[in-house]
Amino acid sequence: MQDEQILHESHDEYGPLIVLDDKHMRVLSFGDNDEQSKLLKAEPHIPQHTYIQAMLLVLLFIKPKRVIILGLGGGGLIHALRNFDTGIKVTAVELREQVISLAKRYFQLPIGKKLSLVHQDANQFLLQGDHKKADIIFADIYGGDGVDENQLSEPFIENAAKMIKAEGYLVLNCWKEHSNNRLLLSYLQKHFIEVRACLTGGGNWVVLAGKSKREITASGLKAKAHNLSQQLDFTLGRSLTRFDIWE
Template identity: 70%
Template sequence: MSEFQVLYESSDALGPLIVLDSKTTRTLSFGDNDEQSKLLKLQPHIPQHTYLQAMLLVLLFQQPKRVMVLGLGGGGLIHALKHFDAGIKMTAVELRPQVIELAKRYFQLPMSKKLTIEQADAAEFLAAKQHKKVDIIFADIYSAEGVDDKQLSAAFIADASAMLKAEGVLVLNCWKEHSQDRALLARLQQHFAQVSACLTGGGNWVIFATKRDQQMTISGLKNKAQQLSQQLDFPLARLLTRFDVWS
């Protein structure tokens, strides 16, 4: 990582917090060989990780007015969603206060009246049921060790379902090995009419759990993906070939 300059280095009760800078990018790391968030400095709305790009496939099925992002990181999803539609009301929930401050200070977090930041445990925030229902929940709760087990629990999935509107979608960022977790699929099917997923080139397994069946042909999806690619400013065609119903 000789091409990177360390802009910030600290730690909290959950571990290290490191901000790395290069000529074109800025990276948030939670430990050695960890790349939690990566921002393209001149085009922060273009996600640099394929799993974030995959999570935005949900916009093929949903034109959200209100979303919830669980796990802020450097704010990559916030940037992309604001570029897609500046009118979306967003609530981001982040456990670590320093992460929130770093997103604001180093990652150009687009603060506005449309964005609310909550410093809280995401599972507890959902369980409290104090927030208005949303169209999409993006769950990307990770540490340097990987996905938080709470994100895959029966309670979390039930609470997320209760927080969604009638046609809402839960988007979960997981690992490739979770594609073999039949118990996880069963938990999702208890609350959602259809569960689809996308295997990314980076080894992530992004799950889309929808309250209602999505009746769309392959040609219809391709046409929408072409339009959405223009709106988001990055291509979705390759990701769409990896997208299918999880059964």
């Protein structure tokens, strides 16, 4: 960001937390050259990172009533989901208490009865398994050094699958190199019927694992993406061109 102002700077046991502002955008950073979350202040519901846009491809397959988000960040997914359907019940689980406070203070987090914020380690949250089952679990667990390796483990995938409804989805935000992780694919195939993935322009590997098979043609997906783009207020076309079955 050019001409940015530092609005907040602090540390917790996991590292730095920085909030930057350049009048139009607001960024949450966990370290040097890190953009954990990016918010367009005038239109917070439009994701600024391609990986969040790709994660929302799951809405082509299911219209959720209840979702779980593992890793809050600045709440970009929550903003987009709220714009899509204000009735969705969202539970967001975040390890770092300061992240929750910063999302509320600086990132226009849409607080209300439909949003529950849980200060807890996501792995422990899944292990306890005492939350109502969700239609979608979004897993976006990152730190200053990258993706949390637990998010790629078999216990994580298994415990997440147990908390997802019979027609539901697990959505993982990973990195490009994880597209070669055959172990991760095998874990997903063990607990889900269909696994799709999208390589984003930003180098993320976004995975959609569904508990049921969706028979839909490429032209059918394109038509649905056109309608969904209008609902979300940004185009899904770029993500769709890189989206396919992972096998």
